[in-house]
Amino acid sequence: MDNEISFEELVNRADEKIKLGHELIEELEEYVQIGGVQKIQRKISQEVKFLKKVIKNATLKLNHVQCSNLTHYAFLVQIVKLQREVVHVDCGFPIEGRNNPLRVDIVCENGLKWIKAIARNSKSLTDAAKGAASYGARSILDQAQEFVEASAQHLCMFKPPKVVFYFSQTIDNALIEELQEIGIEIASVAEPSDCDQSADILNVSTLNIDITTLLAYISNVCNGSCNWIFRESILTEQAEKERQAPLKPILDSLFEGKRLICCQTAYNSFEEIISLLAGPQEHRRATELMARVEVLPDVATVPDELAVIKFSGKINQRSLKIFAFGMQMKAVTVTSNKAFIRSAKMQGINVPVFTHQARALTEAKEASGTPIQ
Template identity: 30%
Template sequence: MSLQVMLQERISCAQALLQRAELLGQVEGWGKLCGKLRAELRFLRRVEAGELQVKESHLHSTNLTHLTAIVETAESLEGVVALLHVFTYQDAASLRQTLVVDVVANGGHTWVKAVGRKAEALHNIWQGRGQYGDKSIVRQAEEFLRASRQQPVQYRHPHVVFAFYNGVSSPMAERLNHMGVSVRGDIVAVNTVVMEEGGAQEEQQEQEQQEQQEEEEQQRDSDASEDEEEAETELTRVDRGTVVASLAFPAQVQVEECQRVNLDITTLITYVSALSHGRCHLTFREVVLTEQAAQERREPVLPRLLAFMQGKELFACRAAVTDFQLILDTLGGDGEKERARQLLARLHLVDDQPSERSLSLTPSAKVNRRSLTIFGTGDSLRAVTMTANSRFVRAAANQGVRYSVFIHQPRALTEGKEWRATPV
């Protein structure tokens, strides 16, 4: 295949992939993925225009393979919430590290690494025959598992999946499964060859030449050179023509939902607000109340709250209930106070008991002591905290503490201000 023909194929592939990526919807990281594809397309068009001179091997080693794997993974899964998301975690030495998860799906319960490299390359790196600095898939799996254990979603560790779009050797797949990583893609056989030292070197050189033409990545490194001291060398070679299993993504992964709910002050207020109970066809003197009324007319909040709370144990800590009662006594109308009485009768009132990791947060304008106590108590209860306080959730996440939350739109107490409002 000529360089020009290959270039046109790559450009067509990038264009089609960008169109598919744009259809994924604007989940977190969507713009980052589309930006990477546009950058790849710009690079290829500069080559086409003669602005850049590249070898044929450079076109083989573009990022398109990996980006294709990401798009196909996102298309295959339900509940995708993020693409190319960066998580932070602590390694074995308690040092802060970052990890990019290609696709976060199933509402955050599934992490997927999309692997586009060929089975031969992956297998050789795992056996110590890759280029210097290449990190094996098994090593990457260890990092994913460590990070996932530090990033629970509704108090369950995300399930790690490695999706191989150009196959994976059966020994590697077996090792990953044993570690607790699910494998998707074609699992291919390997052949074991035992030969004398000279024959092993000759065989290895032939293999490296072939794979270097494909990916420019197969060279014997220092680990493999130690094997040359042996009189006999055992090599395993990938037989990509023999597929021993082909594992596709399930349409949907079932995850047991957390059955405990912790109510924040903002949720208590929203639940009893007159706005949430049909009294939203008004224009108030206060701009924020008028905006909330218009929002309620477009998207009623109470059905979402009721659907999430249905069948679950409801909790609230003393700090939340005390402050809620104070606000209610000051601003609440008769209807709002009666709904509050009925709601509080359904709740388990618990003492304030913020979790240890909550107490490690540094207080700030967005991380105040009251919110820290309420969210921290939910964390100790292993409950999902319902809240409209997304500012605190983001601020805590920026300090490395991610809470299990259900975020909804806020509604204020408005019954006492209806007398001076005008109908819409």
């Protein structure tokens, strides 16, 4: 088939792929803080370098263009753009009875949704499902079964993550039905899922309130005093974010009708911080808030899900106690401690959480700040 296409035409096609690769790397810059994205950027860069090399060496073949992984990465980026709360890309999950971790293309909706991106043509998928695949190759149905079983081993908010297969091409209706019977949801880039983080929180009756949330809720910056430029740049940045997207209404809506709890460790730390840093109004709000929050003893032992966690600068004993308490109480932990969540996920551990932006105590800082007129 190579003989039917001139080398010049092959180079043109390869150049288009190279251009696509550069565009994908640029598009992913928006998501560079998400786990796994930089690794995908490096893989795309390797694909681009390979194509440039075979062009330069005049060894370019049609297969190099047709089988380039850039097609898959382009589809992956399309899907990422449609999702909410993407927490990891190309994430490995350890599975019982399997040597290698299961690779999930996109983990989103704060861990509640796993996505597999499939850019293969529909005929090869159907043929493989019917057994017409090369020896040892796993069909899409085998993979579907594996994903569903794996999700049952990695609960998020006390339930298996939803597994969604995105297809770049229309697939056979019979194959769709078989996948759905296994427990897979089918989607295309034109049909994003409607599930979001808040919708799942509504089905939970108890919320574990982290120190970060207790502080944010009582902070002056979240209670009508956000028009400030502070000496501390981080506080000025938080005030600006608060003007753009107020946090208190989100938390009030979340707390409504829920049982609010916190562990003794979180309460002690909260009390220590406000005694040192809070202003008079923040002290008053703290008293009012703690009248609504039950303070319960720390858990005696860390749940099995967290017992294997390795400590780092972002995962310390205090954080572990707070999140372990939430899991033991079957509560969703409300927190701005995204560093803990990311670190835990990198170790294959899903913690049931509702995350929000951080807000610090600011009342005492207003004396040295500049009001915005």
